[in-house]
């Protein structure tokens with residue numbers, strides 16, 4: 001699967017993406033508010049690629065690499081997970097290699113993934129959750145058309161610390177042209 005954008009493409013991961021995946025993901029600033037382990041090893045990357053293949057085959061999740069058009073390297077991930085076919089919804093999750101932050105790349109990636117989720121998968125709703133201190137991610141979601149739907153207090157215990165979780169959602173009818 002490949003979804004073409006302007007500066008980036010979203011595509012399925014291949015075995016030989018492991019090194020670029022590992023290089024970008026092995027960063028404390030990325031794992032702080034995500035479920036990625038730290039340190040993130042080359043084996044983590046290889047195992048993850050196999051998991052994404054299985055999930056895609058079973059239509060359980062669509063975990064797409066963000067490929068920089070200029071270099072063809074994978075510089076981050078943007079995924080639809082927990083796909084619920086009965087209720088036509090899924091959850092979005094993402095991260096980007098730090099050297100590419102602040103260039104509008106994730107905004108473009110989310111726009112492409114929303115189009116895929118609503119137009120191709122025919123979903124009705126896409127949701128996102130953010131740990132409260134992750135202001136960058138909350139702002140990004142709002143800029144991408146998500147609506148803030150509320151806060152789950154002390155919902156997540158991560159590395160010995162409690163976090164409130166912010167909930168966002170976007171409906172098929174709210175997709176921008």
Ligand SMILES: CC(C)(COP(=O)(O)OP(=O)(O)OC[C@H]1O[C@@H](n2cnc3c(N)ncnc32)[C@H](O)[C@@H]1OP(=O)(O)O)[C@@H](O)C(=O)NCCC(=O)NCCS
Pocket residue numbers: 029030031033034094095096097100101102103104105106107108129130131134135136137139140141143
């Ligand atoms: C969150 C993250 C994906 C943002 O990616 P990015 O490509 O830098 O974001 P963009 O450049 O597309 O920014 C789009 C909008 O998001 C908001 N934003 C992005 N970074 C921000 C920051 N550090 N502070 C405040 N707002 C920010 C802005 O509103 C921005 O729009 P603007 O440039 O018009 O003001 C990236 O910082 C990241 O990978 N963080 C670590 C992993 C993570 O937290 N993942 C999300 C878990 S819920």
